[in-house]
Amino acid sequence: MSKVKVAVLGSGNIGTDLMIKLGRSQILELTAVIGIDPQSDGLRRAREMGYAGVATGIDGFLADPELKADIVFDATSAKAHLYNAKVLKEAGIKVIDMTPAAVGPYVCAAVNIDEHLEKDNINLITCGGQATIPMVHAVNTVSPVEYAEIVATISSKSAGPGTRANIDEFTETTSRAIEVVGGAKKGKAIMILNPAEPPIMMRDTVYTLVEEGKMDEEGIRKSIAEMTEVVQSYVPGYQLRTEPIFEGNKVTIFIQVEGAGDYLPKYSGNLDIMTAAGVKIAEEFAKNLLKKETV
């Protein structure tokens, strides 16, 4: 089976974890890891694993006729993405934006990828969004959600300086995506950092209020169980901590996300769900591209 070529832009923790996950893909072929620091550990690792390690940034990658990609993961920063998005669009390369820049539409791997297969740039929302929006959507497909609120608790160790310096981006982006992708009329997001040692797993609590008189407990239970399996297909460590709680028109869902432990430690479920969702979306893009080639 022919594979679709991909490259990873950014040679930090996220980029390196992506590299390991991509090595397992049946349909994606990683060609290059692109960084800006020739000394970076990520680039050294990429070369060791037989990939091209480009230290001259996106411009260096695009200028090299030997290097090809149909899809690029951007694991740099929101600011850098604005430039990357522009040059990659000009080069006709699809982009999976893992930064908070949100140049393209929000995509949650378990919910709305089919609507965006033809887009040249999609955004992965936030870790809390990838973990909780599937559940908001699962409830909303059975009983219309008036209000959804999510609380994401992550270990302090798994929150990097970028997340910390821009914590408002998390609350605002996630709130919006709960509405736009999850389907809730109103969304709210809260993030908590817990410094306990050993580090805690990512935990998410999803509260939804459904329209008065529209509660279908059995339908919602079934929908939640099905959605859990969908997410588990690409994030094996995704699980419900306990049964959902139903009170009046409120449904409360408790989630835990354990990482796969590829490059990032297992407690970093918040980062793992982003890289896993990125690979899942790239695979859907790839299937779509290959389908076109064969027709």
Place this chain on the structure above:
Amino acid sequence: MTNERDILITEVALRDGSHAVSHQFTVDQVLKVAKALNDANVPFIEVSHGDGLAGSSLQYGLSHTNEMELIEAAVSVADKSKVAVLLLPGIGTLHDLKEAANLGAKMARIATHVTEADVAPQHIAYAKELGMETVGFLMMNHMAPVDKLVEQAKLMESYGADTVYVVDSAGYLLPGQVRERIRALKQSVGINIGFHAHNNLSLAMANTLVAIEEGATRIDGSVRCLGAGAGNTQTEVLVAVCERMGIKTGVDLYKMMDLAEDIIAPLLPVPQEITKDSLTLGYAGVYSSFALHSKRAAQKYGVDSRDILIELGKRKVVGGQEDMIVEVAAEIAKNKNR
């Protein structure tokens, strides 16, 4: 505020007390309380949801009245006192801060867990830009060793905070520990030092006096102990004690006593006492706003609320993790019925 003061008191009943009334404050109540505080010459009046701006939620409890209306009401009757707001990064955002500043809030208290100060720089810088006085509010202070506290306080100072607070959110600290903490800060930062107590172990006043002795000049109190758990250092009592000790607060004692007796007492759902739940908070080192949530969960699952709180303490749960309460209660109930 022309008279000289040795310490500046921030009255927190209209923010911390929001927990005790399950976030049901009304405009009318806030008008009355804020007016009386202004008349009594209290320097700062904090008004926000108990969990800070944008805290109104299913996780913490929905506000009866939008906090922005409450802030506006307080500002409208405070011509001497300044209105302060609390903001926890991760819950409230710069937009909320701006809205509060536009309504006339003059002080922003940016609250983080004691080890997580580095989520605050944006909010502190923006509050400064909005012309507000800024406070770095290091919560659950007992959970970090002193050297870690010093490191985090220095971060707050580097972000531009005018004051850094030792916040004993669980009411867990003993007087010797407060002394050690305030003394270490006094030696290592150049900004004002503040102290926020909870009375869960009946030590709020003792701890506050120790803090003042070691050089803290910003002190939080709640009139009639209207705060989370067993409440905070009781403001009117603090004013009296300081007067006896020759520490100038600039606050009118009689007016504070009248406010406590005539306005606050009637609006309390139950008197603010050290109940077995609030005592357990202080004993186990648990965030004070967990008390009422645990009581409700205990009733629902037929378990002892103290067992829930002790378990939460063991799991090193931090402020804001109210969603753990129901989960722990359900677990205890399950184990009990095995």
